[in-house]
Amino acid sequence: MQRDHDVVIVGGGPAGISTALHLQAVAPALRIVVLEKERYPREKICAGGIGARAFKLLEKIDVIVDCPCVRFDAVAMRVAGETVVAREPWAGVVVRRIEFDHAFAKIAIERGIEVRDGAEVTAIRTTAHGVTVEVDGEALTARAVVGADGVGGIVRRQIGFPRGELRAQAVELDTGAAPGDLPRDTVVFDFSTTELRGYAWDFPTQVAGEPLVCRGVYVLRDPRSRELASPSAEPRTRLASYLAERGLAIADYRTKQFAERGFEPGAELAAPRVLLVGEAAGIDIATGEGIGQAIEYGALAGRYLADALAHDDLGFTDWRRTVTKHHLGWQLALRHALYRTFYSHRRPRIEPLMPSMHQLFRVGVQDFAGAPMSKLAVVRGTGQLLAAYTRAKLGSRRSTTPA
Ligand SMILES: Cc1cc2nc3c(=O)[nH]c(=O)nc-3n(C[C@H](O)[C@H](O)[C@H](O)COP(=O)(O)OP(=O)(O)OC[C@H]3O[C@@H](n4cnc5c(N)ncnc54)[C@H](O)[C@@H]3O)c2cc1C
Structure with missing residues (x-):
């Protein structure tokens, strides 16, 4: 059966463009189209902080996004009356999304990827033989569709994934x-x-x-x-x-x-011929960081899709497992666990201990920056965590022991 495209990507934000670029990098002959409902340059409400890890990933496929930015070399956390600062040269940059997303999409266009803006997807249907995507009164057919359409995306809704709680x-x-x-x-x-x-x-x-x-x-x-x-x-x-x-x-x-x-561990991220990436799948719930994750989802999805298309194995049953096993997945799961612990009834006991866990914070910032983790910081951070855990335990025992 002849189809218009191999892959239709719905959404031309960081997740959609990253998926297209990474897929093309490993499978240049594939016919890919990105459909973006807004016209570039398009605004996205966002603070624009991106860890350098994302740029290091893009460098691997020779992508350098050229747009105005403010570089930062430190991340600070104000907690329990103290300010903890972790210094990391070139930890990341702050961009304006109207500029960054446009520059990113232009790279995809320059590399010959079809990026249609002003193209709103209004319906998606999947069958055993392919996918049909309706856009501007036209029905595009493809072998697979990627939902990179953000927080309220149509792909999630039309395919029947749960709305998500976080x-x-x-x-x-x-x-x-x-x-x-x-x-x-x-x-x-x-x-x-x-x-x-x-x-x-x-x-x-x-x-x-x-x-x-x-x-x-x-x-x-x-x-x-x-x-x-x-x-x-x-x-x-x-x-x-x-x-x-x-x-x-x-x-x-x-x-x-x-x-x-937010990313919910265990939630479905795929259906036959349908893959979710970026915020459509779920991003870091602890900090709301999503641009770096969107780019990382794209890097993973590009390689995964190329392999699945080559083997015509489009059930995508192991997409969630693939995400979970990767740095992206364990980092999202870890931050989900941190969110559950920190914003629980234990917060009053955990919060005062946080300034003493500055080595652990430093390790987190190094991960955000994609920098090699200092082994000494990991060892010291683990020690600080154990010490804090023991103090919290002792504190809770004292507060429950009758006088
Ligand atoms: C106030 C605020 C501040 C934030 N600050 C940060 C920050 O500092 N750092 C950080 O990392 N993250 C931040 N985030 C999160 C970040 O903005 C998102 O996680 C990130 O944009 C996700 O990228 P994405 O490509 O998955 O989705 P998006 O960037 O949302 O892109 C989805 C695209 O899909 C398009 N689309 C939607 N529906 C359709 C359709 N039917 N047809 C065609 N196209 C469609 C949209 O127009 C959009 O361009 C912030 C979020 C908010 C709300």
């Missing part, structure tokens, strides 16, 4: 510098509001050449928690108070808010 809301704006800001080579995650299931951030950014700071608040919505009933945990309210602490008024800025979908 959601977050993030609200952000750009301001000038403010008193108390750390140096511009540092991105900051602020966990000071203990009743907030989430954090506030300050990322150095650059808008039309002007140095600004992207500030925002990330709030997890867990269906098991009624926390959002508390007004201080509403993202915009928390952002207003976070800004006020820095002498800034939220009313002076344009805020932007959008949802995020």
